[in-house]
Amino acid sequence: MKGHLRELSPAFALAALLLLLAAFAPGFYQLHPLLSLFTREAPTLVMVCGMSLIIICRQIDISVGSQFAICSVCAGLLAAMHWPLALVLVASVVLGAVMGSINGLLVAVLQLPCIVVTLATMVTWRQGLNWLRQGEFVNLPDNAQWFGLGQVAGQCALISAALILLALMAFAARHLAAGRYIYAVGSDAEAARLAGIRPKRVTFATFALMGALTGLAAMMNLVQSPQVDPKSGTGLELKVIAAVVVGGVAISGGRGTLWGPFLGLLLLVAIGPALTQLHVEAYWEKALQGAIILLAVVAEGLRNRKEKVY
Amino acid sequence: METSAKNSDRLTPLLRLNSIAKAFGAVNALKGVSFDLQPGEVHALLGENGAGKSTLIKIITGAHQPDSGAIEIAGESVSRLTPAMARKLGIACIYQQPALFLDLTVAENIALRLGAKNALHRVQWKENRENAEKFLRRVGASVAPDAEVRRLSMPEQQLVEIACAIGAGARIVIMDEPTASLTQKEQLLLYKVVRDLRGHGVGVIYISHRLEEIFALADRVTVLRDGESVATNNVDDIDETALIRMMVGREISQVYPLSQGAPGKTVLTLRGINCEAGGIRDISLEVCAGEILGLAGLVGAGRTELARVIFGVTPADAGEILLNGTTIFIDTPADAVAHGIAYLPEDRRRHGVILEMPIAANMTMAVHQKIFPQSWLRFAAERELADDYIRDLGIKAPGHDATASSLSGGNQQKVALARWLVAKPKVLILDEPTQGVDVGAKVEIHKLIRSLAAKGLAVIMISSDLPEIIGMSDRIAVMRGGTIVAQLPGGSDAHSVMAAALGQREAEGTHS
Numbered sequence: 079m080k081g082h083l084r085e086l087s088p089a090f091a092l093a094a095l096l097l098l099l100a101a102f103a104p105g106f107y108q109l110h111p112l113l114s115l116f117t118r119e120a121p122t123l124v125m126v127c128g129m130s131l132i133i134i135c136r137q138i139d140i141s142v143g144s145q146f147a148i149c150s151v152c153a154g155l156l157a158a159m160h161w162p163l164a165l166v167l168v169a170s171v172v173l174g175a176v177m178g179s180i181n182g183l184l185v186a187v188l189q190l191p192c193i194v195v196t197l198a199t200m201v202t203w204r205q206g207l208n209w210l211r212q213g214e215f216v217n218l219p220d221n222a223q224w225f226g227l228g229q230v231a232g233q234c235a236l237i238s239a240a241l242i243l244l245a246l247m248a249f250a251a252r253h254l255a256a257g258r259y260i261y262a263v264g265s266d267a268e269a270a271r272l273a274g275i276r277p278k279r280v281t282f283a284t285f286a287l288m289g290a291l292t293g294l295a296a297m298m299n300l301v302q303s304p305q306v307d308p309k310s311g312t313g314l315e316l317k318v319i320a321a322v323v324v325g326g327v328a329i330s331g332g333r334g335t336l337w338g339p340f341l342g343l344l345l346l347v348a349i350g351p352a353l354t355q356l357h358v359e360a361y362w363e364k365a366l367q368g369a370i371i372l373l374a375v376v377a378e379g380l381r382n383r384k385e386k387v388y
Numbered sequence: 389m390e391t392s393a394k395n396s397d398r399l400t401p402l403l404r405l406n407s408i409a410k411a412f413g414a415v416n417a418l419k420g421v422s423f424d425l426q427p428g429e430v431h432a433l434l435g436e437n438g439a440g441k442s443t444l445i446k447i448i449t450g451a452h453q454p455d456s457g458a459i460e461i462a463g464e465s466v467s468r469l470t471p472a473m474a475r476k477l478g479i480a481c482i483y484q485q486p487a488l489f490l491d492l493t494v495a496e497n498i499a500l501r502l503g504a505k506n507a508l509h510r511v512q513w514k515e516n517r518e519n520a521e522k523f524l525r526r527v528g529a530s531v532a533p534d535a536e537v538r539r540l541s542m543p544e545q546q547l548v549e550i551a552c553a554i555g556a557g558a559r560i561v562i563m564d565e566p567t568a569s570l571t572q573k574e575q576l577l578l579y580k581v582v583r584d585l586r587g588h589g590v591g592v593i594y595i596s597h598r599l600e601e602i603f604a605l606a607d608r609v610t611v612l613r614d615g616e617s618v619a620t621n622n623v624d625d626i627d628e629t630a631l632i633r634m635m636v637g638r639e640i641s642q643v644y645p646l647s648q649g650a651p652g653k654t655v656l657t658l659r660g661i662n663c664e665a666g667g668i669r670d671i672s673l674e675v676c677a678g679e680i681l682g683l684a685g686l687v688g689a690g691r692t693e694l695a696r697v698i699f700g701v702t703p704a705d706a707g708e709i710l711l712n713g714t715t716i717f718i719d720t721p722a723d724a725v726a727h728g729i730a731y732l733p734e735d736r737r738r739h740g741v742i743l744e745m746p747i748a749a750n751m752t753m754a755v756h757q758k759i760f761p762q763s764w765l766r767f768a769a770e771r772e773l774a775d776d777y778i779r780d781l782g783i784k785a786p787g788h789d790a791t792a793s794s795l796s797g798g799n800q801q802k803v804a805l806a807r808w809l810v811a812k813p814k815v816l817i818l819d820e821p822t823q824g825v826d827v828g829a830k831v832e833i834h835k836l837i838r839s840l841a842a843k844g845l846a847v848i849m850i851s852s853d854l855p856e857i858i859g860m861s862d863r864i865a866v867m868r869g870g871t872i873v874a875q876l877p878g879g880s881d882a883h884s885v886m887a888a889a890l891g892q893r894e895a896e897g898t899h900s
Contacts, residue, residue, distance in 0.1 A: 253764045255756035262742050262753060269739040272701070273753040273807065274725030332744045 084326030084334055087377055088341040091370070095345065095352060103355035111351065117233040117302065119347045120240035121295035122317060123340065126325075127247045128291035129318045130339045134251075135284045136264040136331025137185060141196040142292050142318060144203035145177045146311030149296035151207060154216035154306035163225055163301075170300075171293040177203065178289015182282035200315070207308055216306040225301055236298050243294075248336040260284060264331030320367065321346055324374040345370065400463040402427050402560050402591040403448065403479075408457035409615075410443055417443040418454070419615040425560060425591040430582060432594045432602040432623070435612030435635060441595055444612070445562055448593070449481050450474035462559070480553035481562040486545040488537045494548050495520035495533035501552040523551040527581045543574040550581055561585060562593040567601060571686045579605055599628050611635055632827050644859030645838035647878070651862060652677035654713070655846040656729075656815045658698070661707035666693035667870040671707070675815065675846040680837065682861030682878070683850045685889050690870035691850045692734055695817045698848075699731035700724045711814065725754050730808035732801075734819040734850075740804035743793035747785055748774035750792050750803050755811045777806040782832065798829050805833075809840070816840060817848045822856065834860060854882050 099106040106112075125142055132139050153170040157163065177199070184195040224232025251257035259280045262270040267277040300306060325342030327334025349370075350363045403425040410418040418440045425431050435441050446452040447459075450469040459466045461477050488497050499516040520533035529547035537545060546566060553561050563582070567575045582605060585592055594606055602609055603623060610620040611634040618634045654674050661671040668690055675681045683691045696702050698709065700718040709716055711727055718724045724731070733740050741750045748770050752759060759773070760766060774788035781802045785795055792800055801821070808816060818837065822830045837860065841847050851857045857864060858880060866874040866888040874888035 255760065255763065255765060258749060258753075258756070258765065262745065262749075265742045265744040266739065269742045270753075271721050272699075272731065272733055272739050273742070274722045275753070276720060276722045332742075 084328075084381075085338040085341060087374070088325055088338055088345055092341055092345045092348070095348060099352055099355060103352070103357075106352060106355040113230070113233050113237075115347065115351060116237050119343065120236045121298040122314070122321070122347070123240045123343055124243055124291050124295040124298065125288075125314070125318045126321045126339045126343050127244055127336055128288035129322045130325070130327055130334065130336050131247075131251065131260055131284050132288050133319070133322050133327050133329060134264045134331060134334050135260045135281060136267070137192040137281060137284065138319065139178075139181060139192065139196045139285065139288050140315045140319070141177070141181060141200035141203060142288065143311040143314040143316075144200045144207070145174055145289060145292045146296050146299075146314055147207055147308060148177065148203050149174050149293045150300055150306050150310050151211060151216060151308055153293075153297055153300055154218055157218055157222045157300070158216060160219060163222060167294070167297045170297045171290050174293025174296065175286050175290035178286045178292070179282070181289070182285030185285060186278040186281040204312075211308045213308055215308065218300070218304055218306065220304075222301055223304065232301065236301075239298070243291075244336060244340055251336055256280075256283075261332055264333075266332075317346070320371050323378075324370055326374070326378075328378060329375075342374070399427055401425055401460070402462055404458075404460040405444075405448075406458040406460070408444070408447060408454045408459070410447060410452060410454050416615055418447070420457070421612065421615070421617045423610055423617060423620070425593060427559070427589045427591055428586050429607040430586055430592045430594050430605055432596065432606035432609040433612065434596075434602065434609055434631065439612040439635075440615040441612060442564075443615075445481060445564065445593075445595075448474070448560075448562060449479055475556065478557055478559035479562070480556060480558035480560070482546065482549045482553060482564065482566060484565050486542070486549045488545055488548060490538040491536065493534050493536055494524070494531055494540070497537055497548060498523060498533075498552050498555050502555050519555060520551070523555040524548070526554055526584070527551050528577060543570050543578070546570075546578070547581070550585075554585070558590065560591050560593070562595070564595045566594075567596065567598065575601075599631060602631075603628075635827060644856075645835050647680070647838070647841070647862050649678065649842075651679035652844060655711065656698075656848075657708075657710040657713075659708040659710070661694075661697060661704045661709070663693070663697045663702055663704045665705075666690065666697055666702045668693050668697055668704070669870050671872055673865060673872060675848055677814075677844045677846055678841050679862045680841050680847040680849055680860055680878075682857040682864040683848060683867060684854070684857045684864050684885050685867035686852075689867040689889065691867050692819055693870070694867065695731055695819055695848070695850060698724070698815075698817060699729060701731075725811065725813075728812075728814035729817070730754070730811055730813035730815065731817045732804055732808060732819060732821060734823065741792040741800050741807075744791055746789050746791055747778070747783070747795075747803055748788040751777060751806045751810055754807050758811070773810065777809065781806055781836070782829075802829075805836075813845065815846045815848070817850075819850045820852065821849065822851070822853065830856075854885060858882060858885065 149170045152173055153166050156166045156169055181196055181199055184190050185192045259275050262275055263277045263280045271277050321343035322339045325339030346367050349366050353363055401424040405423040407420045407422055408418055409420055421444055433441055447454050450471040450473055495516045498520045517533050524531055527547050527550045531544050582592055596602055606623050608620055608622055611618040655677050656675045658671055658673040662669050685691050697704050700720045700723050703719045716727050751774050752770050771788050778785055783799050783802045792803055822833050861878045863878055864876045865872050866885055868889055
């Protein structure tokens, strides 16, 4: 919680990358490609916010990719039935919250390890969806595109929605008692319990919130294309977790902010276009992302060694 | 025992430290400590919390390197001591919390400590067992070598630790408050083991806050204060008052603060409380406003378990809890806090405070709704509150933003206490509030507890320190086997409290 040291490394890395691009590939700074990049990643940012809290709470949720697919397909089907988009949005968020709550119940109340629980729900949701839909795409009605706002306005709306949500949640994490409870439970659940906090409720609520944000993200993704791919969200959980780890949130819980993961996400998603602009072959993207994640983890390890007190 | 120390004066010391200094960042933990340990002596190390004892131990065991000063072991100067080297040179440390592998057997633990010849060497089960038996016999432990360590009691684990040290051929044994969680009988057994070690020429560095123990056991005593060694004396040449004066640099009265006025009306009533998980049976008890109720009893009598039942950590299976005459239901600590019941746990180093969080956040943790009614946190108000308590309780900390992990144990205890003072509870349960706390801070904490009671708080105080229980309590409830066996008035003599705790029939309720 103290200082901003944890955010410094992704900030420096991002700044270095942006300077490099400014010097050698100013073509990167073009409005429209950047706008589409940010729009594409706005849903990811929403999920990164939730995942940051999950990891600060000393949990992990690897089922978010599958939740995302379920919410996308269901929201798509409702939109295809010409439900009003606002109602579809609510339904998607509620459905996500329900799936998050199932994780939360199993982890918080039954005290099962989160990695196993969310692995199980990840596979269950994904395979259930495959079985039900047999890989069939959902075609969306025209009015679903960009909430009917037109492309540029829709893009701006999505980006600002994600940024406002980030700001609100970052504020809440620091300035609301509930936010502090998440840090407390992530640091030492037993000590938190003895301080009168209800760690089970906190953990449950964090998972439920993660689900709800996933539902929102699915909806923000849905309006960007004319179809819903039932395979959407595959591997998304890894991208989200990677952004959080690169953003300096301690995987052992209790430490980190939401701004760091925001920078972490920017760094990870900027690499692809940056490489193209720098005329480096595209398959270096994954390797570089992997190297960044590895660096973040190593930095965390070194930090822990330094922070040891007598 | 007197002769062994004096004859050894001419021998090469096992260990000699010369003006050791060590700083952590801006904090000078040690400013110049000189210390020597002769073969066959018990050398007590005494000092307030934060005086530098633990840092000194870590330097002797090689966990920390000193910034300056010299270490000599058996006459040889050692420049860079590592934990592995320290072990090879025969230095062993027995911590308060035994550092054993809980899932392995006693014999396996001992064998591991002796060290395998190499990683692929075949395990000599029979030899390990025989070794274990031999070493356990030497420390007088009636523990089976095949027993899983998890199933042993704390004192048994401690004996296994000592057996490990002996097995490894330790010449220098450091004991860090070894009797903190032992019953009197177990203490006597431990004393015997320590004297036996001394008889075999081992040097023992003995750390304890119990002065009577030092006088019973030690040959010499070195007092540390603020990271410096104040003086080393033969125990025979010094008395308690002088020792205390050296530790704190001023006289301290051992007088307990007196109760003022009669207790008020009953605040907390327990009726027929049972809790199978905690081994608590049929407890009925009343605590009044302004009263300090002492919970006495031997370790394992169920005192902490009772506190945990009242606080909802392990809720009661049967019985009734009344607060100000109204039945309340406590299923979780959060319920207890909401009803105004506070609990300062015994193992504060683990769960009393949240180590990674700042002091200020730790202090307001239990009372967010109460002090921030508008539901968002006001950092300015929080800082101000934290600064007040840091000043009032004399917490030694760099500031309200420092994490709790950067404080010493006694100061963490004060932060944990501050949290409950902020909460303004009706009932305050203190579990060993002065355990591991130095004499000066002890007196301060006693005064504080008394002043809280004087403000109308109902205080339940658990303590294994008999003089403390007797001196502080307005009433003493003695527990044994998970239930209350006697209720005695404050100031009862130690004998009747002890007798009730041990289960002698004539002591039950006969004093008035």
